[in-house]
Amino acid sequence: MFTSIEGRSVIVTGGSKGIGRGIARVFASAGANVLITARDDDALSTAAVELSGLRGKVTTLSVDVADPAACREMVNAAVERHGGLDVMCANAGVFPSCRLEDLGPADLDGVLDVNFKGTVYSVQAALPALTASGRGRIVITSSITGPITGYPGWSHYGASKAAQLGFVRTAAMELAKRKITINAVLPGNIKTEGLDGMGQQYLDRMAAAVPQGRLGAVADIGNAALFLATDEAGYITGQTLVVDGGQVLPESADALDEI
Numbered sequence: 001m002f003t004s005i006e007g008r009s010v011i012v013t014g015g016s017k018g019i020g021r022g023i024a025r026v027f028a029s030a031g032a033n034v035l036i037t038a039r040d041d042d043a044l045s046t047a048a049v050e051l052s053g054l055r056g057k058v059t060t061l062s063v064d065v066a067d068p069a070a071c072r073e074m075v076n077a078a079v080e081r082h083g084g085l086d087v088m089c090a091n092a093g094v095f096p097s098c099r100l101e102d103l104g105p106a107d108l109d110g111v112l113d114v115n116f117k118g119t120v121y122s123v124q125a126a127l128p129a130l131t132a133s134g135r136g137r138i139v140i141t142s143s144i145t146g147p148i149t150g151y152p153g154w155s156h157y158g159a160s161k162a163a164q165l166g167f168v169r170t171a172a173m174e175l176a177k178r179k180i181t182i183n184a185v186l187p188g189n190i191k192t193e194g195l196d197g198m199g200q201q202y203l204d205r206m207a208a209a210v211p212q213g214r215l216g217a218v219a220d221i222g223n224a225a226l227f228l229a230t231d232e233a234g235y236i237t238g239q240t241l242v243v244d245g246g247q248v249l250p251e252s253a254d255a256l257d258e259i
Contacts, residue, residue, distance in 0.1 A: 002230045002231070002232050004031065005030050005032050005086075005226070005229060006031030006032065006055065006056070007031060007056075008031075008032045008087060009033055009081075009082035009084050009133075010027045010032045010033065010078075010089065010229075011034075011035045011075070011085065011088050011122075012024045012027070012034060012035070012037070012089040013063065013074075013090055013091050013092035014065075014091040014092030014093060014141075015037060015038060015047065016036060016038035016040060016043035016044045016060075017043055017047070017193060017194075018190075018192035019141060019218050019221050020036065020038075020089075020091040020092070020141075021050070021218065022192075022218020022221055023091060023221060023222040023225050024047070025054070025219070025222060026219060026222030026226050027222070028054040029055060030055065030226060031055040031056045033059075033081070034051075034058045034059075035059050035061060035074070035081065035082070036048075036058060036059075036060050037061050037062070038062070039062065039063070039064050040062075044062060045060070047060065048060050061074055065090075065121060065122050066114050066117055066121070068124070068125070071118075071121040071122050071124070074122070075128075078129070084129060085129035085133060085136075086130070086133045086136065087136075087137045087139070088122060088123060088126040088137070088138045089139045089229075090123060091140075092114060092115075092118050092122075093118075094110065094115065094157075095157045096157075097153035098156065099152065100155050111157055112160050115157070115163075116160045116163045116164060120167060123171065127180070131178045131179075135231065136179065136181070137182075137228065137229040137233075138180060138181065138182035139182075139184070139225045140164050140168055140182070140183070140184040141185055141225075142161045142165055142184040142185065143158075144187070144242060145161060146158030146159060146160065147161060149248060164184060168183065168184050168238060168240070172237040181228070181236060183236060183237060183238070183240070184239075184240045184241070185221055185225055185243055186241065187221050187243055187244065188216060188242070188243065188244025189206045189207070189210060189215050189216060189245075190215060190216040190218060190221060191216065191217060195215075203215065209256070211249060211259060216243060224241050224243050228241070
């Protein structure tokens with residue numbers, strides 16, 4: 001049995017949709033008080049309704065993580081509402097497609113500002129409160145795309161996700177004396193509402209690339225984040241946890257045919 005995290009204070013950036021909302025649901029179901037942030041007020045309102053009635057309280061705040069001042073306001077809000085901060089889930093991310101030959105400064109800045117700089121700013125803002133907690137946990141949502149795999153049109157996205165892991169490894173050393181751990185979860189193909197319009201044939205092709213034969217659920221990522229936030233994971237830091245149903249394992253499509 002893991003030590004309960006009931007009553008602990010959690011921030012989930014990019015928590016209004018998809019994986020972020022799944023992470024928030026898992027933590028709130030375990031009794032944590034969760035502040036979810038995003039840039040879309042309507043999406044935040046919808047998420048607040050969907051996440052109501054769980055063991056822990058879920059509240060919202062409109063935040064652009066690319067703004068360091070907004071990140072500080074986010075942490076202050078969590079401290080005011082929950083009495084402190086124990087867990088920072090830096091999940092906010094964007095993934096626009098753009099081929100390398102068409103990639104301009106605005107495209108590159110837009111992805112790096114949110115995915116990489118937003119991660120750094122969120123973590124920086126949280127450090128005083130996480131230090132005061134005495135059991136601070138940081139969980140970064142990275143991706144298999146960039147650190148392990150590639151996909152045409154996502155060179156800038158992949159670079160931002162790989163950058164997160166370089167940040168995690170050095171941050172882990174610097175934060176150890178504060179009794180704060182920092183780790184990253186690397187999702188594979190996860191079924192989110194963003195895939196709803198892609199059609200069943202597309203979803204079937206994606207699932208066929210996974211040895212388990214299915215797409216992951218947002219709860220799979222949430223459960224991984226929850227584990228890394230527990231007391232029992234306190235000796236794990238600077239690490240990456242791939243949650244992909246074995247997607248990165250086959251050396252070729254033929255390997256899947258042999259299963």
